[in-house]
Amino acid sequence: MAILELNNVKKSFGSGHMKVDALKETNFSAEPGELIAVIGPSGSGKSTFLTVAGGLQTPTSGAILVNNKDLADLNEKQRSKIRLKEIGFILQASNLVPFLNVDNQMKLLDNVKKDNMSKEELNALYDNLGIKELRKKYPADLSGGERQRVAIAKALYSKPSILLADEPTASLDSEKAYEVMELLKKETTQNKTTTIVVTHDTRLIEYCDKVYEMTDGVLKLKETSKKSQAIL
Amino acid sequence: MFLAWNEIKKNKLRFALIVGVLMLVSYLVFFLSGLATGLASLNREAVDKWDATAIVLTEESDKSLPQSSLTTEEADNIKDNDTATLGQLNSIARNGDAKQNIALFGIDSEEFIMPKVTEGEKFAGDNEVIASDTLKEDGFKLGDELELSSTDEKLTIVGFTDSARFNAAPVLYGDVTTFQKVKFGEGAAENETQINGIVVRGDDFSSISTSNEDLEVIEVEEFIENLPGYTEQALTLNFMIYFLFGISSVIVAIFLYVLTVQKISMFGVMKAQGISNGYLSRSVIAQTFLLAFIGVVVGFALTLISGEFLPSAVPVAFDIPTMIIYGVILIVVAILGAVFSVLTIVKIDPLKAIGG
Ligand SMILES: Nc1ncnc2c1ncn2[C@@H]1O[C@H](COP(=O)(O)OP(=O)(O)O)[C@@H](O)[C@H]1O
Numbered sequence: 001m002a003i004l005e006l007n008n009v010k011k012s013f014g015s016g017h018m019k020v021d022a023l024k025e026t027n028f029s030a031e032p033g034e035l036i037a038v039i040g041p042s043g044s045g046k047s048t049f050l051t052v053a054g055g056l057q058t059p060t061s062g063a064i065l066v067n068n069k070d071l072a073d074l075n076e077k078q079r080s081k082i083r084l085k086e087i088g089f090i091l092q093a094s095n096l097v098p099f100l101n102v103d104n105q106m107k108l109l110d111n112v113k114k115d116n117m118s119k120e121e122l123n124a125l126y127d128n129l130g131i132k133e134l135r136k137k138y139p140a141d142l143s144g145g146e147r148q149r150v151a152i153a154k155a156l157y158s159k160p161s162i163l164l165a166d167e168p169t170a171s172l173d174s175e176k177a178y179e180v181m182e183l184l185k186k187e188t189t190q191n192k193t194t195t196i197v198v199t200h201d202t203r204l205i206e207y208c209d210k211v212y213e214m215t216d217g218v219l220k221l222k223e224t225s226k227k228s229q230a231i232l
Numbered sequence: 233m234f235l236a237w238n239e240i241k242k243n244k245l246r247f248a249l250i251v252g253v254l255m256l257v258s259y260l261v262f263f264l265s266g267l268a269t270g271l272a273s274l275n276r277e278a279v280d281k282w283d284a285t286a287i288v289l290t291e292e293s294d295k296s297l298p299q300s301s302l303t304t305e306e307a308d309n310i311k312d313n314d315t316a317t318l319g320q321l322n323s324i325a326r327n328g329d330a331k332q333n334i335a336l337f338g339i340d341s342e343e344f345i346m347p348k349v350t351e352g353e354k355f356a357g358d359n360e361v362i363a364s365d366t367l368k369e370d371g372f373k374l375g376d377e378l379e380l381s382s383t384d385e386k387l388t389i390v391g392f393t394d395s396a397r398f399n400a401a402p403v404l405y406g407d408v409t410t411f412q413k414v415k416f417g418e419g420a421a422e423n424e425t426q427i428n429g430i431v432v433r434g435d436d437f438s439s440i441s442t443s444n445e446d447l448e449v450i451e452v453e454e455f456i457e458n459l460p461g462y463t464e465q466a467l468t469l470n471f472m473i474y475f476l477f478g479i480s481s482v483i484v485a486i487f488l489y490v491l492t493v494q495k496i497s498m499f500g501v502m503k504a505q506g507i508s509n510g511y512l513s514r515s516v517i518a519q520t521f522l523l524a525f526i527g528v529v530v531g532f533a534l535t536l537i538s539g540e541f542l543p544s545a546v547p548v549a550f551d552i553p554t555m556i557i558y559g560v561i562l563i564v565v566a567i568l569g570a571v572f573s574v575l576t577i578v579k580i581d582p583l584k585a586i587g588g
């Protein structure tokens with residue numbers, strides 16, 4: 001059963017001859033445990049797709065079902081609740097709170113939501129991400145790559161059923177980028193999370209179960225796992 | 233509180249500045265309130281000490297004690313209530329070295345406005361007076377012979393009493409005959425029933441009346457408000473205090489707003505994550521409360537400490553309950569200032585903030 005479904009979703013900005021169809025009529029669905037890549041050139045509509053799917057902006061038309069709940073039926077407060085409970089975001093820019101150390105970034109989530117990772121799970125996650133020594137550090141004292149790994153830890157900590165990552169490896173060197181993808185792969189299969197990774201780094205798609213390509217607002221399934229490996 | 237407190241811990245200097253500003257504003261508010269209380273008691277403490285309900289003056293005196301003139305017999309026209317006759321004049325007293333503005337009260341030692349002597353004795357004969365103990369600081373002492381500016385009569389201080397200032401002048405309490413000798417000189421005998429007013433103590437104001445049409449029964453509080461300068465002083469200081477409430481609200485609003493604007497993208501990220509407006513707003517309010525509370529408490533302590541070091545000529549008197557009320561108002565007003573920031577947070581679009 002699909003955890004995330006987009007039915008005839010369109011998103012356009014502006015009106016008249018200024019109108020931009022950032023996302024043309026899109027149908028999409030994702031199953032639990034799938035790691036999906038969305039590739040495509042800059043400005044093709046990848047971020048729009050991700051934020052519409054994650055309930056951060058409302059589509060111009062069409063329905064988005066998260067766990068079979070239509071986001072269109074919900075107000076902003078309820079959508080915010082869905083994001084908190086079901087969806088984890090990893091963004092290109094650092095999304096850490098500057099005045100909280102790494103441990104407190106996680107603790108903040110304990111303040112607003114139940115059923116986050118246990119201590120043991122968190123320790124294992126820190127280990128996997130190689131950020132165990134950074135627990136007491138503040139974002140300003142971390143390198144770009146470290147910050148990104150903490151952001152990933154934060155997104156995973158709340159055990160989301162859908163993980164949306166917008167170019168999560170952009171600020172990492174390629175070795176670290178592979179590690180991060182490997183980790184996302186592991187978490188995705190372990191926790192039956194649905195992970196959608198937007199990237200323009202085509203080398204990363206070998207980790208993914210499905211690869212979609214976005215061109216001018218049109219989303220097309222490009223490869224499934226075996227084929228993509230055959231290409232490489 | 234989690235966010236609020238962690239942010240304060242991480243940005244100590246920034247928040248110390250806000251606390252500092254709030255502390256200075258509350259210091260000023262507390263000090264002005266101390267000054268207001270001090271100036272008020274300078275005017276009214278002798279009247280407060282009567283513990284009276286009303287005062288009867290002539291209609292034409294327009295609520296001014298020195299301008300009122302009536303006779304002791306009028307007391308018989310006031311039924312069912314305790315009365316005390318009062319003569320009053322202002323003069324300047326000298327003991328040779330020191331001189332001071334004084335108010336002379338001519339009273340009947342058997343009646344209720346007779347003050348308690350804190351040092352020395354009661355006045356027994358003519359020309360003996362009990363003096364306000366503030367006169368001691370002005371260089372007067374027991375046994376001093378006082379020359380008055382308006383008469384040849386000399387008065388002797390036989391005792392002191394506390395809380396005895398009337399319209400900013402220390403009071404000398406003497407017998408009615410002493411008062412009349414000072415006031416009328418040679419004509420004292422003919423004027424032996426002449427006084428200025430009758431002070432009445434009763435259960436409630438409405439039960440007090442007089443059968444003489446030319447007299448007016450004035451509630452004590454109203455009488456005080458009509459003392460020269462009293463209402464003007466009180467209004468001036470209270471206006472300053474109210475302005476400070478407004479100013480501190482605006483200061484806090486500006487400070488917090490600037491801080492909030494700097495953090496828009498951070499709030500946006502948290503909102504994208506699904507952290508509710510409610511949680512973020514409560515956090516800002518909690519933070520404001522903490523800052524205002526600390527500022528007000530430090531300002532309060534500072535006021536009391538500097539009050540200890542002030543020369544006694546400065547008329548400050550700290551009325552703790554009033555100060556606590558003002559402190560609470562300052563905190564509430566600061567929190568009102570945070571409302572702007574809350575509105576800003578609610579309006580943040582998480583999408584714009586994360587710059588998708
Ligand atoms: N808020 C917006 N207002 C107007 N146009 C937008 C907005 N967001 C995105 N667009 C436009 O939509 C198109 C797709 O943008 P985006 O989804 O950010 O692409 P990508 O992430 O693939 O680089 C672009 O042409 C962009 O200019």
Ligand SMILES: [Mg+2]
Nearest residue numbers: 046047048588
């Ligand atoms: Mg993008």
